[in-house]
Amino acid sequence: MLTIATGNKAVAAAVKAAKPAVVAAYPITPQTEVVEQIAEYVTAGEMDARYIPVESEHSAMTACIGASITGVRSFTATSSHGLLYMHEMLHWAAGARLPIVMANINRSLGPGWNVWAEHTDAFSQRDTGWLQFFVGDVQEAYDTTLMAFRIAENNDILLPVMVNLDGFVLSHIMQSLETVEPGDYIPPMRLPHRIDPENPAGYGAMTGPNDHFRFRWEIERAMRNSPAVIRDAEEEFFRQFGRKYGPTEEYRCEDAEVLIVALGTLGKEAEVAVDILRDAGIKAGSMRIRWFRPFPDLDIGGRDLVVLDRGYSFGYGGVLSSEIRSKYPGASIYSVVAGLGGQEVTYDDIAGFVRDRRMGEEFWFGVDA
Amino acid sequence: MAEIPEDEYLLKCTTACAGCSAALALRYVLKAAGPDTVLVVPACCTSVLQGIYPNTAFAVPVYNIAFAAAAACASGMSEAFASEGKKTNVIVFAGDGGTVDIGIQALSGALERGTNFLYICYDNEAYGNTGMQRSGATPIGARTTTTPGGKTDTKKDIDRIIAAHNIPYQATASAAHPKDLFEKVKTALATPGPSFIHILVPCPPGWRIPSDMPVTVGKMAVKTGMWVLWERKYGELTINGPSRAVMKKRLPLKEYLSLQGRFKGITEKQVNELEQQLGKNLAMLAKEEAGEC
Numbered sequence: 001m002l003t004i005a006t007g008n009k010a011v012a013a014a015v016k017a018a019k020p021a022v023v024a025a026y027p028i029t030p031q032t033e034v035v036e037q038i039a040e041y042v043t044a045g046e047m048d049a050r051y052i053p054v055e056s057e058h059s060a061m062t063a064c065i066g067a068s069i070t071g072v073r074s075f076t077a078t079s080s081h082g083l084l085y086m087h088e089m090l091h092w093a094a095g096a097r098l099p100i101v102m103a104n105i106n107r108s109l110g111p112g113w114n115v116w117a118e119h120t121d122a123f124s125q126r127d128t129g130w131l132q133f134f135v136g137d138v139q140e141a142y143d144t145t146l147m148a149f150r151i152a153e154n155n156d157i158l159l160p161v162m163v164n165l166d167g168f169v170l171s172h173i174m175q176s177l178e179t180v181e182p183g184d185y186i187p188p189m190r191l192p193h194r195i196d197p198e199n200p201a202g203y204g205a206m207t208g209p210n211d212h213f214r215f216r217w218e219i220e221r222a223m224r225n226s227p228a229v230i231r232d233a234e235e236e237f238f239r240q241f242g243r244k245y246g247p248t249e250e251y252r253c254e255d256a257e258v259l260i261v262a263l264g265t266l267g268k269e270a271e272v273a274v275d276i277l278r279d280a281g282i283k284a285g286s287m288r289i290r291w292f293r294p295f296p297d298l299d300i301g302g303r304d305l306v307v308l309d310r311g312y313s314f315g316y317g318g319v320l321s322s323e324i325r326s327k328y329p330g331a332s333i334y335s336v337v338a339g340l341g342g343q344e345v346t347y348d349d350i351a352g353f354v355r356d357r358r359m360g361e362e363f364w365f366g367v368d369a
Numbered sequence: 370m371a372e373i374p375e376d377e378y379l380l381k382c383t384t385a386c387a388g389c390s391a392a393l394a395l396r397y398v399l400k401a402a403g404p405d406t407v408l409v410v411p412a413c414c415t416s417v418l419q420g421i422y423p424n425t426a427f428a429v430p431v432y433n434i435a436f437a438a439a440a441a442c443a444s445g446m447s448e449a450f451a452s453e454g455k456k457t458n459v460i461v462f463a464g465d466g467g468t469v470d471i472g473i474q475a476l477s478g479a480l481e482r483g484t485n486f487l488y489i490c491y492d493n494e495a496y497g498n499t500g501m502q503r504s505g506a507t508p509i510g511a512r513t514t515t516t517p518g519g520k521t522d523t524k525k526d527i528d529r530i531i532a533a534h535n536i537p538y539q540a541t542a543s544a545a546h547p548k549d550l551f552e553k554v555k556t557a558l559a560t561p562g563p564s565f566i567h568i569l570v571p572c573p574p575g576w577r578i579p580s581d582m583p584v585t586v587g588k589m590a591v592k593t594g595m596w597v598l599w600e601r602k603y604g605e606l607t608i609n610g611p612s613r614a615v616m617k618k619r620l621p622l623k624e625y626l627s628l629q630g631r632f633k634g635i636t637e638k639q640v641n642e643l644e645q646q647l648g649k650n651l652a653m654l655a656k657e658e659a660g661e662c
């Protein structure tokens with residue numbers, strides 16, 4: 001069905017279509033619309049889920065864990081401080097191998113309070129064992145949320161999945177949305193280690209170093225399996241619903257000499273910048289990264305990379321540019337830190353970064369000259 | 370009774386909604402506390418009504434802190450002031466969500482440790498900052514954006530939870546009764562150790578009432594017995610002011626509910642449930658005051 005929706009409403013619609021048994025959530029700007037919409041679906045009888053209006057995000061994630069270990073599908077959504085307040089339980093969900101799906105509406109962190117887009121919230125959960133996707137438009141938010149359930153619940157993965165969308169600039173803007181009936185695209189969830197009184201087992205008991213080590217390795221092995229599973233989910237999505245996705249979304253990259261690399265909406269903005277640059281005779285392309293964990297292989301091929309970073313590791317560098325640099329040590333990178341706390345970054349600004357690039361350097365937009 | 374000072378510590382540049390009675394309550398809290406005061410504010414409407422950096426709508430320092438953390442922050446501040454022999458008032462001004470839901474653990478800890486501070490919960494019975502979702506303090510039957518069919522769970526009785534901590538001073542108050550509030554803040558700050566004041570603050574957008582109605586609605590809450598003004602000093606309960614008369618004769622609850630859009634669609638059964646809880650609360654308070662429990 002073709003409709004129009006905000007990024008938040010698209011996520012809620014995808015969750016409705018995926019039919020989780022339990023949704024536990026706590027409101028926070030700019031995610032509130034997701035939980036309000038789901039509460040409305042449940043109240044109106046359009047969604048047959050148990051909605052738990054918990055008293056904190058720590059409890060939201062923990063309630064999802066409690067639900068998931070019984071073998072049912074669960075979902076939550078959060079943002080910013082809410083994501084940080086879950087931190088302990090994010091490690092828990094991954095460590096317990098639970099295929100929980102969460103939407104995180106990217107927002108900066110205090111102090112001071114700021115409710116606008118930034119990726120620091122998601123970056124600070126990078127090492128929790130969650131798969132992370134970043135999306136660039138409303139349709140992609142919907143589609144990726146659906147795919148997330150299939151990927152998470154795949155028995156070669158059994159890890160939680162976070163779908164990231166930029167606060168306000170995507171969560172609150174309206175675009176056209178084609179909803180689908182997922183049917184057997186998301187098979188029934190089968191959790192091999194679900195709690196079962198007929199088969200009593202202890203979960204999470206004290207574990208010695210050898211077993212602990214093995215369990216961590218199994219998480220890493222699942223992560224290493226995940227690219228094949230994600231690709232399969234993307235290909236099957238294309239076959240059934242006609243929309244194509246991959247680890248990156250590339251725009252005019254084939255003959256490009258300089259690539260703009262970014263996550264989320266900045267990557268969409270970059271496509272317009274590419275057209276502007278091409279009109280001026282600069283062979284630019286845009287490579288928007290969709291998978292953040294597992295981090296994908298990139299076809300950078302010796303080209304200049306202008307990496308836009310909406311998050312920073314103090315004392316080290318832009319997070320995305322650091323990831324790329326560590327994976328491709330020889331890469332020629334101009335690291336641009338831009339858009340923190342919702343700072344406006346236009347496609348003209350992005351075109352300017354490319355024109356004025358100083359390879360090997362770092363640039364703080366709006367601060368550096 | 371002390372004279373209410375003319376001094377203003379909540380300035381005219383707040384960004385509160387028109388008719389916000391949380392701002393009204395805060396104005397009187399600060400008049401009672403005076404200039405040697407630090408406010409600790411978790412995420413809530415008060416973090417918004419301060420205005421935007423570098424401005425501030427307060428003439429006292431305000432420390433903003435994470436949503437769950439106000440009482441813990443105040444613990445550190447209070448001990449630090451004490452270590453320097455300072456008498457600065459440490460006042461937490463937190464919403465109902467930051468008190469009865471996410472912040473209850475830190476609050477309980479601070480009370481149990483005997484922290485010298487005043488914790489004020491201003492109760493608009495929902496999450497105002499994020500656009501009026503339900504909280505544990507939302508009453509049965511009230512519509513919020515996460516209870517579009519009306520809340521089915523009971524309002525959490527935070528006052529009896531606090532009472533179980535046996536703190537030296539505890540009170541309820543109302544933004545519609547500022548003199549009573551002023552006196553209670555004075556008493557709380559003069560009492561060493563932890564104090565807790567729970568203020569009912571009718572909220573125009575959340576309660577779906579016109580912006581000139583919060584005081585009327587707040588008074589009606591008291592007249593119907595839905596909100597009772599009392600204080601408990603070292604375990605001795607006194608029912609205060611207009612609530613004394615209400616213990617004998619009160620207006621029908623519907624006069625309170627019908628003023629507010631959020632109760633549109635409340636069922637008879639839910640009204641009866643509210644009636645019953647209200648009656649039980651009044652009976653328990655009367656018994657306690659009479660020393661029968």
Ligand SMILES: Cc1ncc(C[n+]2csc(CCOP(=O)(O)OP(=O)(O)O)c2C)c(N)n1
Binds near residue numbers: 467
């Ligand atoms: C950990 C965390 N979760 C959620 C939020 C979002 N949030 C900010 S204020 C608020 C509601 C506050 O409600 P209440 O305490 O009742 O105060 P009010 O806004 O009604 O004044 C929420 C959910 C946050 N800032 N931090």
Ligand code: SF4
Binds near residue numbers: 389
């Ligand atoms: S939402 Fe209610 S409590 Fe919050 S500022 Fe507006 S009137 Fe005041």
Ligand SMILES: [Mg+2]
Binds near residue numbers: 464491493496
């Ligand atoms: Mg509130």
